[in-house]
Amino acid sequence: MAPMTSGKTRPVRLADIAKAAGVSHGTASNVFARPEIVREEVRERVKAAAEAMGYGGPDPKGRLLRAGKVNAIGVATGEPLSYFFDDPFARVMMASISQACDATGAGISLVSAANSEQLAWNIQSALVDGFIVFCMEGDSRLVQLARERKLPFVALDLDSDDQTVAAIGIDNIAGAGLAARHLAELGHRRFAVLALPCADAGFGPTTQAQVEMALYSGTRDRLRGYFAELSSFDIDVSLVPIYETVNDEKSVWAGLDHIFAGAEPPTAILAMSDRIALHALDWLRQHDIAVPGDVSIVGFDGVPEGAISEPPLTTVAQPIAEMGRRAVKAILENDGSLSRQLLPVDLVVRASSGPAPA
Amino acid sequence: MAPMTSGKTRPVRLADIAKAAGVSHGTASNVFARPEIVREEVRERVKAAAEAMGYGGPDPKGRLLRAGKVNAIGVATGEPLSYFFDDPFARVMMASISQACDATGAGISLVSAANSEQLAWNIQSALVDGFIVFCMEGDSRLVQLARERKLPFVALDLDSDDQTVAAIGIDNIAGAGLAARHLAELGHRRFAVLALPCADAGFGPTTQAQVEMALYSGTRDRLRGYFAELSSFDIDVSLVPIYETVNDEKSVWAGLDHIFAGAEPPTAILAMSDRIALHALDWLRQHDIAVPGDVSIVGFDGVPEGAISEPPLTTVAQPIAEMGRRAVKAILENDGSLSRQLLPVDLVVRASSGPAPA
DNA sequence: CACTTTCGTTGGATCGGTTCAAATTTTGAC
DNA sequence: GTCAAAATTTGAACCGATCCAACGAAAGTG
The missing domain is CATH 3.40.50.2300 (Response regulator)
Incomplete structure (x- = not known):
């Protein structure tokens, strides 16, 4: 049996086209990569051959290696x-x-x-x-x-x-400080913190000392930022309850159950993420606690959902767009010296924070 | 001047490692690709050489070509x-x-x-x-x-x-039919359609005849589906206003301004996308029109936002997950025979549709 | 007409691996 | 100690292009 067009479809290579058109593979390559340097007649001949043989253009796999x-x-x-x-x-x-x-x-x-x-x-x-x-x-x-x-x-x-x-x-300490100062300046004195995870340990009430040993420096720094600022308002941070969540609804709700079970519930909640804050908003609504009438809350991150929540969330916004831009720039224009960059954050005041109740 | 370790960092290749370890590049390749067939001593030697020279493992660019x-x-x-x-x-x-x-x-x-x-x-x-x-x-x-x-x-x-x-x-005709039948069975008789674009012409009121000539068959088929079903309920579809939107807030609101300006406003709105329907919900709320008390609305697509809107949106859900799965499967297990597939859609009844007002 | 440009084309080198048949070494059996 | 079988290693071929120095032909110059 003659080979014929065998069952398997072997892909067409640039070299096949070159042979069919009767030119060298170098010229065939030029037809696709720099058509202007190839004589028109030859160019057309090669293109015709490509068309006829069902060639899909130079395979990027090949180009890649060279490029x-x-x-x-x-x-x-x-x-x-x-x-x-x-x-x-x-x-x-x-x-x-x-x-x-x-x-x-x-x-x-x-x-x-x-x-x-x-x-x-x-x-x-x-x-x-x-x-x-x-x-x-x-x-x-x-x-x-x-x-x-x-x-x-x-x-x-x-x-x-x-x-x-x-x-x-981002500068977690400064950002957290912004949130704490905002609430303190509104007259709040009884705080609670809904924290991000410190380690992979699950959720539950925790202490400043434990957070200081946290595996995750983001959590630690945000707490430091909160407490440094609160202290400067003469608030005894050792009395501020900290509840470690895993950034989901269940642990946040459990945290609020715990925090509001006490005799003197807080009037201000510092949430280490917007996700935590948004879940908290749900819990507060379900328990008929007015925001910001009874309790104020400030999130962290600045996700768009925070702008359309009920009420809209006061939060510490990360410059997300700027971070993305810089990251891409760092990779693409990498001159070998990638550095650490800490970007500043912004406090975005919306309706979830207000004066402390009298 | 001797070459020294020149300023440019030339990348380390597998061949360099092989030479350093005193083995052939074939063996060096095996160390990474099929370590089990290489004698342990050699394997360790090559790995050590790689480590010492800062080799980041076989470059996928090279592998790709062969693979x-x-x-x-x-x-x-x-x-x-x-x-x-x-x-x-x-x-x-x-x-x-x-x-x-x-x-x-x-x-x-x-x-x-x-x-x-x-x-x-x-x-x-x-x-x-x-x-x-x-x-x-x-x-x-x-x-x-x-x-x-x-x-x-x-x-x-x-x-x-x-x-x-x-x-x-998806089967646009059948899906649209589902939506129309649902509303008709709820007793609605005065309808309006908020359509997707027919062409690149902008937005505004349009007619069935124009949609029939639409560039985009999705728009056309959904309208056909709506009208075929409505006709079977003895509704005169020639009286049903159709407003072509561009799937954004502005054009949807303009459409509703137009539709509700008439003497006998509709009690049921057929929206060709959930996005349209959600924007419509906003407009209706702002105009104090109760949904579904005064007006019912059914969307199309089944995006998750529809489940949490106020009220939750009745819609024709596309089997998005299934479509994604099939698409991936078609590419990955492609045996050369990719075919056209029309998947069935589901009517998801939520709170945006109810009985026609008396 | 000889000589320099200019233009187009050629074919070999290269990119960085994987693979496989053949060569070599090691192991096991008698 | 010898030989076959098993385990490793080798080196060439290949994957599919791009790039470039060198070359031949056509055009321009004196």
């Missing part, structure tokens, strides 16, 4: 891929990263995995020029993996004191 | 990249695509571009095994580009009658 640059940045997280589309903070951040990438024509590869073995492989084999790493609380594994790739990478919102990794974060 | 498969699927749209994180429908779809990819260990590359020249290049040079194309209304350019890459691709929710492109869509 070196992928022109795409990888965004990595330890969470499942859908995190990028579900989580409010991630979405805003991704939108800003997207814009920065669009502006420079770079693509985005989402890197993640169900299990951590897969994750390692996915990071090792990602076709990207660099990584932006979404650092969940204490997720140093991800940073380690990214570092091993020896590609430029920046960590976002890094909860770690490792000064050797490039990171773009 | 052929990228193990990533490209998701393309003509909109800016941030569309994936902003648009409710896109987000739900992406979340489901993400899950399907996570399950199979595939990655996701987001492909898009600010201008259409960039878009062509981005599609031509995307390192992916196939494309899922988000077809905006009548965006055939994107389909054309994807087709030229000669890679497997499926169009999502394709608004085109081109039977030669693989597409996963």
